[in-house]
Amino acid sequence: MIRVMEILKSFIDAFFEFKAYIMLPFFIIIIGLIIRMPLGRLLKAALQLGTGFAGVFIVFSFFVDNIRPAVEQIIRVRGLDFPVLDVGWPPLAAITWSSPLAPLSIPFIILINIIMIALKTTRTIYIDIWNYWHLALIGALLFAVSHNYFIAFAAITLITIYTIKTADWTAPYVFRESGLEGVTISPVSVVGLLPFAELMDSLYDRIPYVKKWNFNPHTGDSRLNQFADPMVIGFFMGILLGIGAGYSVKTFLELGIHIAAVMYLLPKCGELIGEGISPISNSMKERIQNWFPGRSGLNVAVDTGILMNNKSVIVSGLILMPIALGIALILPGNRTLPLGDLPNLLSVISVTVLISRGNVIRSVFTGIPVVVTFLLISSSMAELFTNLSQGTGMDMGQGQLITAFTDGGNHIRFYLYHLFQGNVIALASIPFIGLLLYLSHRRYKKNLKAEGL
Numbered sequence: 001m002i003r004v005m006e007i008l009k010s011f012i013d014a015f016f017e018f019k020a021y022i023m024l025p026f027f028i029i030i031i032g033l034i035i036r037m038p039l040g041r042l043l044k045a046a047l048q049l050g051t052g053f054a055g056v057f058i059v060f061s062f063f064v065d066n067i068r069p070a071v072e073q074i075i076r077v078r079g080l081d082f083p084v085l086d087v088g089w090p091p092l093a094a095i096t097w098s099s100p101l102a103p104l105s106i107p108f109i110i111l112i113n114i115i116m117i118a119l120k121t122t123r124t125i126y127i128d129i130w131n132y133w134h135l136a137l138i139g140a141l142l143f144a145v146s147h148n149y150f151i152a153f154a155a156i157t158l159i160t161i162y163t164i165k166t167a168d169w170t171a172p173y174v175f176r177e178s179g180l181e182g183v184t185i186s187p188v189s190v191v192g193l194l195p196f197a198e199l200m201d202s203l204y205d206r207i208p209y210v211k212k213w214n215f216n217p218h219t220g221d222s223r224l225n226q227f228a229d230p231m232v233i234g235f236f237m238g239i240l241l242g243i244g245a246g247y248s249v250k251t252f253l254e255l256g257i258h259i260a261a262v263m264y265l266l267p268k269c270g271e272l273i274g275e276g277i278s279p280i281s282n283s284m285k286e287r288i289q290n291w292f293p294g295r296s297g298l299n300v301a302v303d304t305g306i307l308m309n310n311k312s313v314i315v316s317g318l319i320l321m322p323i324a325l326g327i328a329l330i331l332p333g334n335r336t337l338p339l340g341d342l343p344n345l346l347s348v349i350s351v352t353v354l355i356s357r358g359n360v361i362r363s364v365f366t367g368i369p370v371v372v373t374f375l376l377i378s379s380s381m382a383e384l385f386t387n388l389s390q391g392t393g394m395d396m397g398q399g400q401l402i403t404a405f406t407d408g409g410n411h412i413r414f415y416l417y418h419l420f421q422g423n424v425i426a427l428a429s430i431p432f433i434g435l436l437l438y439l440s441h442r443r444y445k446k447n448l449k450a451e452g453l
Contacts, residue, residue: 021057023130024303025050028280031127035287041279048276055269056305063262063343066238066255071325071339073245080329080337084382085400088340089407091389096133098391099140101152106132108153112160117298124167125284126301128186135160135188138413142420144388155416159188162412164301166191169440171299172447173354178310183277186301189344190351192412193370195436197352198443200366204356216358217311233318234263240322263318266346267309277302304347312358317346319364324371324405331372335379341405345371348406374409381408 025046032042075082096102109132116122138159139152146152163186170191171184185191205211238259242252277300284300307313324338324345349367356362382403389402403409415433419426 021050021053024053024128027127027129031284032280035283037280037283045276045279048272049280050276052269052271052273052276053303053305055272056266056308059262059265059269063259064340066258066262067241067321067342068339070241070245070247070255071337071342073247074241074325075337077246082328082335082337083401084336084379085402086336086339086341086378086405086408087402088344089404091385091402092137092404092407093133095144095385095388095391096137096140099136099143101136101139101143101149101156104153105136105139105156108156109135109160112157113164116161116164122164122168123171123298124164124184124301125298126164126167126186127284128302131187131303134407134410135163138416141384141388141413141417145384145421151420155420159412159416163188163191165437166194166440167301168299169194169444169447170351170354172444172451173351174307175451176447177354177358178307180278180306182282182297182299183306184299184301185304185307185351187303187347188412189348189407189410190304192410193348194351194355195440196370196411197355197366198440199436201355201362204362204365213359213361215360217315217360231260231264233315235260237318237322263314266314267311269305269308271309273302273305273308277306304350307350307354308346310350310353310358312360312363313350313353314346316349316353316360316363316367317343319360320345320349320367320371323364323368324375327368327371328375331375333379334375335382335401336375336403336405338375338405341407344406373411374406376409377411377414378403378405378409381414 028046028049029042032046033039074080096105106129109126113122113124113126117125135156139156142155143149143152166188167184167186171182174184175181235256238256239252241259242255245252247255280300284298321338321342324342328334328337345367348370349363352366352370353360353363356366382401385403385408386401415426415429
């Protein structure tokens with residue numbers, strides 16, 4: 001048994017050495033062959049999907065390479081002291097896949113999804129294996145502190161079911177705002193915010209004057225439309241960031257153009273991903289519906305790259321970035337400045353934008369408390385992340401604490417971490433969370449009827 005576990009772990013380690021834009025098309029081709037999709041159409045769709053995601057990775061890497069020095073320069077120029085370094089998601093993924101639970105996590109999550117489809121408790125086919133680490137991480141964290149397999153897998157079960165259900169509830173919004181039928185969003189860091197975002201959107205509808213505020217650059221339904229192009233906003237963001245860092249005129253103009261280029265290219269990558277995923281999702285749904293008679297309206301869960309062609313998503317994320325930096329500077333209890341995970345706000349805010357019908361004002365207002373809690377949670381988890389990362393062999397430097405602004409500040413994972421340790425506040429919150437989920441389920445039923453799904 002131990003030998004089998006070692007072989008599985010070696011396979012997983014080798015598998016996850018590949019980038020997402022290699023792994024996902026490879027997995028898609030295997031599924032496409034199983035469901036007997038025409039080979040030529042399958043290969044073209046997989047290539048479009050891989051190329052689109054590769055473009056997103058390349059553009060994001062270029063984005064980080066440009067804004068990281070500026071943020072670091074702001075810290076030096078202002079004499080700021082943040083003892084916890086935001087290094088982004090890689091150490092968290094390393095913690096997950098170095099855990100003893102790793103060999104069983106992938107088949108366990110797939111099994112949960114298959115059971116839910118068979119029992120008709122979900123419409124979501126959760127094929128985004130690259131993002132399985134988001135679900136398995138809570139198990140790795142709890143196992144590290146409890147050494148209890150039952151607790152670890154119970155937590156993985158809960159976060160998987162929660163993620164798949166919120167992915168279900170997200171599908172009508174994706175269809176309404178993007179026109180993509182049979183597609184939904186996969187990461188728990190994104191769909192996990194859906195109940196809160198829906199609650200906030202309902203609240204805005206009940207506030208006089210505020211309910212009429214609208215800024216939607218995607219549809220052009222705004223008086224500010226001439227300023228709504230993500231490329232224009234990206235340029236000015238780069239200028240302001242460069243000035244704050246004390247850059248020369250030449251350097252901050254270059255930074256403005258670089259960020260403008262990123263904001264222009266991201267939608268193009270999103271369009272390519274959408275073109276690739278549509279024929280695959282349609283063929284997959286048809287085949288699975290044949291395997292499970294009576295099952296209809298199935299959705300394929302994929303990463304947020306398909307939403308990067310929505311101008312409102314990009315503008316909302318861009319606006320939240322400097323806001324996040326400003327909040328970090330003044331927030332009591334915060335110990336980190338968003339850096340490695342800062343661009344991830346583009347992804348995290350995406351479903352919130354869909355819920356608000358592309359209204360950037362509502363999306364940013366909703367994003368502010370999310371940013372505040374990201375900062376506080378990621379700061380509080382820094383010691384645990386640092387210790388576990390060192391256990392994987394990662395060298396953080398003497399006494400350096402690390403975290404991840406968005407992935408390390410994830411609310412669902414933080415809640416389950418404390419719930420399974422018997423935290424009184426977490427236990428007392430169960431009725432409130434249950435109410436939020438019930439309200440989201442009711443809204444989902446209404447959305448299905450409204451969109452004819």
